Amino acid sequence: MKRFRHHGPVSAAGSVAASVTLATAMTLIAILLVQARGVLDFGFLLGTPSRFAAQAGIGPALAGTLWLTLLTAAIACPVGVGAAVYFEEYAPRTRTMLAIESAVANLAGVPPLVFGVAGLALFVRGLGLGSTVLAGGLTLAMLALPTVLVTSQEAIRQVPTGVRAAAYALGATRWEVIRRQVLPAAAPGIVTGLTLALARTAGAAAPLLVIGAASFITYAPGTPGDPLTALPTRVFAWSARSQPGFTALAAGAGVVLLALLLVLHLAGMALRRRLAGAAR
Amino acid sequence: MPANPAAPGRPLEVWPPVVALDVAPRANSALICQSSRLASPGPRRHRSNVRVVHGLLAVVAACTVATQAGCGAPGRAGGIVSVGGSSSLYTLSEAVAESFTGVRPDSRVTVSFSGTAGGFRQLCDGEIDIAGASRRISAAEAARCSALDFPFLEIPVARDGIVIIANPANTLVECLTLDELTRLWGSAGEVRTWRDLRPSYPAETIRLFGPGPDSGTFRLFTSVVVGRPGASRSDHYQSEDDDLIARGVAGGRWGLGYLGSAAYTRNREDLRAVPVDTGFGCVEPTPDAVADGRYSPLARDLFIHVGVASLAREEVYALVDYYLSAAATLAVETGYVALPAAEYARGRVMLESGREAS
Known part of the structure; x- marks a missing residue:
């Protein structure tokens, strides 16, 4: 750090940039908290939506988002990490393979809305799942996959060749090298990617609106076969209403969503630390 | 002993029969990435955690099978009643669904909106149980449903008017004639500014907002005002979400749009209803x-459509039955006009005959 102290202008510009970023985030959170004051209580967390702002709650939406995140992780993680292992460790380095790989990686930049359109055709109509939590989870898993894949590939690439060579030298099979050396060493990086991907999907409203999230629902989804509802779509529905009570509700739901993402990041950090400790 | 490359200082363990570098017994859990791992204190637990995840995946697989068989998707079974269709009727359906849970706390109802035309498509495809509509079903739509062998009931539940909305700050526009509305919405080139509409108005651009083409409100408005259903200038903001239309007009002084009366009532603090002169003087869209x-031709009946077959399901029948008994009160409360009591009685007769047929 000391070395950089002499680079006055660069360092100053950097700290200004950092402060602006921090200030933006803090302002956003402050505005949400101010707008949501008086809203956040247990009745709000557990209650069902209502046309009376004073009685409205986010219970179903909260349950929906927890379900969706769980399903997305359960689907995107094994598929994404599996694909990364295949591309890095098994796939021949042919031109076709590289084309497929970069095509999949480019999906990370496709707008979430487009995944909604695909999800509607594939899962809601194609598989006949209807507008269910499961269809939502599958759609969000598609959205998460490219991110999980790319970060997992990167993490696997970071594992030193020496580790693989040493394991092979001791007579390990390819799968044993992957399972006992490569994946444990890459695990912290993989968890980082998964956390980022889940944070992206947990906040996505557009794809869920496209596949038909319910605007009003009288109960919390208890199984993946129940109708789709989620926090971001609830924020959207409430923020479109102009009465003052509903603006506060939208802000309150936004605060809960932010808190969820914070928990997700903390969990990711703790898991990463444990995995890094284990691999050392 | 060789140095362990992944963990310097720790000797390599030997795992017979093949030599492997077993420095991290958590490889499995890392592969499967479950977060319940956080709660477990030591490596010995990782097998059970793996089992949890396997169980979860099995649940996902089972659900896929179950919903494909049609026992989990909304609109088909599982005690869930899904209501969709017209956004003009959304407020009433939402209120009915909410009150219904007061009568039957175990009821499972979802309400969404996709426009009247979208509602008919979804209803006859079996995606929703009840479709709200701000007009009667058209011959083409009815033909599509009967081609799918889908008999249904069309039950009127309330009445409302299409409200012309302006910004509250725009106090100039006291009343608009039907003729002016025709010129305004008829073709894109003719009226661009308020002065084009009436010479005494300022030369400010009119920012137009209105329902999208799937909306029954759009079809009625265009057929009454422009003369042909669906014929409207398209150079303006269109949405099936009434609240977004209200937001648009509320957002600028020179905005103008139209909405069903419940959506207007819901947003009335931010909007001003413009009276319409239909030839009998300026009439406000009051109940x-x-x-x-007096407000006709911009007033219409609102309907719910329900498949005859789904009336065999107790929860669907119960909700429609409750809809008919609660509609009069809730309609007034949410900004609609109740139908005469005889209309609801007729609706109930239809419902009973529908149930017998199912």
């Missing part, structure tokens, strides 16, 4: 004017 016909 009285809608009820006694």
